[in-house]
Amino acid sequence: KNTSVIWTHFSSENDSQLATCNICKNKLSYKTSTSNLKKHMVSKHPTVAIGIDVAFLKPTKPPPKSLDSTVVLEEVDIDGELLPIEEINGQNTTASTSTSTRVQLPSTRQLTISSLVPKKIPVGSKRKIDEQLLKLFTKDFQPFSIVEDTGFKEFVNELNPSYELPSRKTISKTLIPAKYEECLHLTKEKICNIVFALLRIHGPL
Known part of the structure; x- marks a missing residue:
């Protein structure tokens, strides 16, 4: 399974040695090493921090020792x-x-x-939940500190005990910059595909 922090920004298909960048949609070969993917992030998306307090990579508590049989x-x-x-x-x-x-x-x-022991949430599932979490900040303009509120933590835990909220630092340094890069790339792509455009100016000349 893909457990490296780099897979926060990449997706891979089953039985494939190609990874797709979630930001610019470029396909890169990774085989058994993710060094090529890391180089891509550093050179193409330098504003996106990687390897910072990613929740699903935090060391988990060792499972309780099984009872003596x-x-x-x-x-x-x-x-x-x-x-x-x-x-x-x-x-x-x-x-x-x-x-x-x-x-x-x-x-x-x-x-x-x-x-009874909660299962670790898959990387793909965590990414989808993170995407929805970001809407609290990009659409509702909630403060990043909401992820530290006790009531909000308990609410999220009740919905999905396996999901661990990212920290304020992860949101501001990793998730938001990655989302910005993704939106910027999509906007540039749409502009490049425009055949012609009409600009209107309202007001006195």
């Missing part, structure tokens, strides 16, 4: 009556002998616990 039981509740393990197994033990039996836990218990 065996548990020592001294007695078992059978039909409301607590019976020693020795009696259930038909073993004859003396009071001075300390015995215990290891009982294998069903694997479904571990599966249930692992299912």
Whole structure:
């Protein structure tokens, strides 16, 4: 899977060794290394910061250690009556002998616990959510500090616990400049395709 920070600004097709720049739409070869993609960002889009506090690349907490698959039981509740393990197994033990039996836990218990751990959001899905988040600033003119508000954080977490909000620095130094470069490229492309244009001037000459 593409987990490098550079994939914030590139997209790749399945079974393809070409990456498409999300800003200028140029296709570049990357094979197994992303150095070519990084050079493209530095030379063609120098105003876009890369590698700064990208949320989906933050080191995640190590998964909790799985429970020991065996548990020592001294007695078992059978039909409301607590019976020693020795009696259930038909073993004859003396009071001075300390015995215990290891009982294998069903694997479904571990599966249930692992299912409670939030899955890491894919890069493509995170990019789409980031695009919608940017509309708060480009359309509604909300301050970048909204991503630090407790209520907003809780709201986003309720919608998608796997999504981690980008920081103010990431928004101002990476996401917004990248969006600007993308819009600038699209505007230039439209102007280049214009066959003719008519300009009107209103007011006294």
